Amino acid sequence: MSELQTLLEACRQRDVAVFVIGGFGVRAYGSLLRRTLDLDLAIAATTWPALTEVLKVQGYHLASAGIWATAAKGEGAEAIEIHIAVGDVVDVQSAAHYPVGIDPGVRRRLPDSDIVLPVFTLEGLLITKLMALRDNDVVDIAALLVQHAGQVDPWRFWNQGEEARLKILLKDRLAELEEILQSEEVNAIWWDRLGLMLDDDERCTALDVVHRLQRSAKPQF
Amino acid sequence: MNAAYTRGASPGQRLAWLADRLIRLDRPYLIIGSQAAYQYHHWLTPLDNLASIQVYAADAPTWRQLAGDGVAMFEALPTTAQIRAVRKAVVLEPTLARERYQRCQMLDGLAFVAPEDLCLDLVERARGETSPAEVAAILIARREVLDWTMLLAQAGQRGLARRLGVLIEATGVELGADLAPAWFVGQLHRLAEGEPFNDQDYPAARRRVMSETYPMLSERWGVRLRLPHHVIGKVVFDLAAHPGTVLQPAGR
Numbered sequence: 001m002s003e004l005q006t007l008l009e010a011c012r013q014r015d016v017a018v019f020v021i022g023g024f025g026v027r028a029y030g031s032l033l034r035r036t037l038d039l040d041l042a043i044a045a046t047t048w049p050a051l052t053e054v055l056k057v058q059g060y061h062l063a064s065a066g067i068w069a070t071a072a073k074g075e076g077a078e079a080i081e082i083h084i085a086v087g088d089v090v091d092v093q094s095a096a097h098y099p100v101g102i103d104p105g106v107r108r109r110l111p112d113s114d115i116v117l118p119v120f121t122l123e124g125l126l127i128t129k130l131m132a133l134r135d136n137d138v139v140d141i142a143a144l145l146v147q148h149a150g151q152v153d154p155w156r157f158w159n160q161g162e163e164a165r166l167k168i169l170l171k172d173r174l175a176e177l178e179e180i181l182q183s184e185e186v187n188a189i190w191w192d193r194l195g196l197m198l199d200d201d202e203r204c205t206a207l208d209v210v211h212r213l214q215r216s217a218k219p220q221f
Numbered sequence: 222m223n224a225a226y227t228r229g230a231s232p233g234q235r236l237a238w239l240a241d242r243l244i245r246l247d248r249p250y251l252i253i254g255s256q257a258a259y260q261y262h263h264w265l266t267p268l269d270n271l272a273s274i275q276v277y278a279a280d281a282p283t284w285r286q287l288a289g290d291g292v293a294m295f296e297a298l299p300t301t302a303q304i305r306a307v308r309k310a311v312v313l314e315p316t317l318a319r320e321r322y323q324r325c326q327m328l329d330g331l332a333f334v335a336p337e338d339l340c341l342d343l344v345e346r347a348r349g350e351t352s353p354a355e356v357a358a359i360l361i362a363r364r365e366v367l368d369w370t371m372l373l374a375q376a377g378q379r380g381l382a383r384r385l386g387v388l389i390e391a392t393g394v395e396l397g398a399d400l401a402p403a404w405f406v407g408q409l410h411r412l413a414e415g416e417p418f419n420d421q422d423y424p425a426a427r428r429r430v431m432s433e434t435y436p437m438l439s440e441r442w443g444v445r446l447r448l449p450h451h452v453i454g455k456v457v458f459d460l461a462a463h464p465g466t467v468l469q470p471a472g473r
Contacts, residue, residue, distance in 0.1 A: 033268070034255060034265050034266055034267060034268060034351075035265065035266060036264055036265055036266070036459055037263075037266060038459055065458075092451065093449065093451060134350060134449070134451070134452075135349045135350040135351060136350070136351070143301075146301075188348040188349055188425070189348075189349045190301070191298065191348060191349075192346070192347065192348045192349030192350070192351045192352050192424070193349060193351040194255075194268065194301075195254050195255060195271070195273060195298070195312070196271075196298065196299055196300060196301050196304060197298050197299070197300045197301070198300065198301055199300040199301050199302035199303070200300075201302065202300075202301055202302060
């Protein structure tokens with residue numbers, strides 16, 4: 001974590017706008033679920049040259065790995081590897097892209113910590129999770145919807161979705177999510193992932209937000 | 222964030238809240254589930270306030286004394302809301318058997334289910350993507366020290382040879398290398414041929430039916446594997462950050 005703080009401070013000093021995504025990005029919204037210890041970042045393509053300078057000064061070696069750039073340093077238990085989405089967050093399965101530049105971003109404090117992270121808006125985070133909708137995304141989305149039911153802004157969700165040209169995909173994914181939440185599959189996913197069942201009231205809360213998002217989609221889409 | 226979940230933290234540090242209580246009761250137990258899985262793969266972190274322990278049925282009344290001082294006990298599957306409402310929680314499974322306990326691994330004075338038994342627990346319970354991914358992660362991380370002979374015997378005894386075999390070879394596909402020793406795979410396949418063919422999808426509860434993944438492996442092992450490539454691919458990608466773990470040759 002101190003490495004993350006150091007890196008984010010170096011970015012702030014050089015005015016390099018980065019977003020923390022992945023597990024830490026979700027955790028910044030208060031979701032304490034099972035996840036990997038990986039550190040994932042996203043940046044606008046125009047910011048990449050400046051970030052590479054910051055990373056090199058911090059001792060990282062850069063490489064490309066498919067849709068990610070990677071920055072690595074150290075070895076063994078001390079090894080740190082950062083995955084960086086440059087320009088777009090991409091879901092490999094659907095080939096859907098969420099352009100990083102669309103998201104205005106927010107700063108959120110990690111629970112039980114003094115660390116403040118620059119992260120996607122709640123709506124942007126939901127969009128990137130819906131794009132993939134793997135089991136862990138279903139768990140993350142439901143946790144986010146339950147915890148922030150009153151804060152999800154449908155107008156922002158669909159505007160950012162439209163700007164990313166993802167409206168049709170998002171409508172499909174919301175329908176899938178609705179079906180999962182209404183079926184036994186949600187408990188299978190929860191049990192497999194966490195060894196827990198999703199509380200019925202929480203399931204209803206998540207469904208309510210899904211329905212609110214569905215109702216607020218513009219009819220032409 | 223809980224600093225205990227860093228790659229260097231010991232089990233005693235991570236489970237300090239539980240260790241004193243376990244030692245105080247001085248009865249046989251095994252730490253199972255996600256806490257044990259993390260101990261072996263250091264990949265997907267467990268919930269830091271939840272642990273599952275397996276105990277002898279006869280000892281269950283004694284183990285109920287674990288409750289109190291901020292620790293809640295559950296003997297049925299808890300819900301998310303129940304876990305969020307308590308500081309710490311222990312799920313008690315009174316199903317321990319003597320042989321299984323004898324295979325335990327003591328780490329920092331704590332008794333963990335053997336990695337071979339845990340892999341088979343995960344193979345058996347898989348209803349979504351996480352359990353198969355954790356099997357792959359444990360096998361990759363522990364391949365050099367795994368007791369393959371014991372894994373083979375237990376897979377046969379529990380009737381899990383087909384499902385274990387298909388997951389091992391699917392992991393090999395994503396790794397681009399053999400995960401298990403050739404003798405193990407050969408003998409596991411012979412065991413699998415003796416198991417009844419199961420025409421159910423595996424994992425069982427996938428709603429979004431995808432075309433059969435790994436079709437050749439599915440046919441070879443007689444399992445309708447419905448696991449997207451990214452599931453094990455992600456494990457390999459994440460663990461590849463520690464090449465010493467992934468790229469070692471298969472052992473024993």
